């Protein structure tokens with residue numbers, strides 16, 4: 001038995017489900033992967049097998065594992081004593097940098113995870129507006145707190161009509177009745193958005209969205225859709241929140257809001273903002289952020305908020321994203337990887353679409369038309385996707401399967417064009433295996 005499987009079995013004796021996070025079991029292989037070490041774009045599992053990492057810590061490691069600049073910043077923060085729950089000059093410096101590069105940011109707060117960032121943003125929006133409802137889009141994911149754990153992974157037979165998608169809960173144990181505070185609308189449907197928005201505008205505290213819907217692989221909003229969100233929210237005094245936990249720094253320095261040229265009132269940043277360390281951010285217009293205590297009356301506090309090690313790591317990472325040529329490289333790798341994958345899939349006669357933007361992408365097996373929303377995404381051939389992921393892992397390319405809808409995959413800046421060629425060669429071999437396997 002491999003050490004990975006043996007260790008996973010031992011983990012199951014002590015950790016619930018053998019993991020620290022439920023989605024960490026990779027369904028394609030039936031267990032969590034246990035890695036011994038990581039460097040750049042590569043991972044080595046407990047058996048010493050090497051992989052090119054196309055998960056990249058679910059998007060948290062945009063520079064690559066063990067980046068030297070981040071490591072130096074972390075070492076320095078630890079040498080200084082890593083005194084958490086206190087502020088130092090790096091909090092100010094990092095906040096200033098973020099306000100310079102992200103269009104909507106005039107004031108920010110550091111917090112611990114993407115989940116906390118959206119939770120606090122929603123509280124702030126309710127405090128400022130005095131209203132309770134949040135309009136969210138079907139399938140868009142905003143973390144694991146009760147307020148937003150609806151319509152994130154709705155099974156195909158429970159979706160309800162497009163004009164009124166079901167608020168299907170993403171977990172048991174959610175406080176009864178919370179779904180009444182949500183208005184759910186399909187993504188990329190300006191017509192349905194406008195109808196629902198106008199019906200509920202007097203009750204809405206905010207419209208919350210993934211400005212690039214990476215949680216279904218990679219879905220880019222139409223300009224009409226995203227512009228309509230901005231126009232209607234502005235016209236009717238409803239806050240627009242972009243959840244950029246996954247999209248921040250992915251395709252350009254200013255996040256999806258710079259890419260789409262639409263500036264929200266508030267936004268969240270996560271994953272890449274911490275350079276692989278636990279940090280997230282929420283922020284936006286100064287007048288809104290001033291409602292936070294102690295200047296205002298809305299609470300946001302936490303012992304580990306803005307942990308000095310994570311702040312040092314994040315500042316080093318964002319400084320690296322600002323270097324000339326950083327995004328040119330990301331786009332060159334993205335083009336090579338997405339085009340190369342599309343070619344290989346076609347050569348092996350596997351019907352699949354690849355959609356990518358910047359450093360993340362989705363693969364939709366059995367789908368021909370562009371994927372525009374959650375319903376399109378879940379029409380994919382899930383069994384085929386699982387077989388592909390399992391074969392890729394056997395051939396030394398790590399993709400993660402989260403269970404359910406098509407996943408987002410991605411690469412890091414440490415991946416060179418030569419590494420990309422190598423990943424494509426390995427995936428070519430994986431697909432050759434699949435063509436010779438009997439269908440499950």
Ligand SMILES: Cc1ncc(COP(=O)(O)O)c(C=O)c1O
Nearest residue numbers: 113114115141142143243245246
């Ligand atoms: C768009 C979005 N928002 C929020 C979250 C939650 O972030 P975290 O896992 O750091 O709590 C995620 C996580 O994947 C996400 O993709």
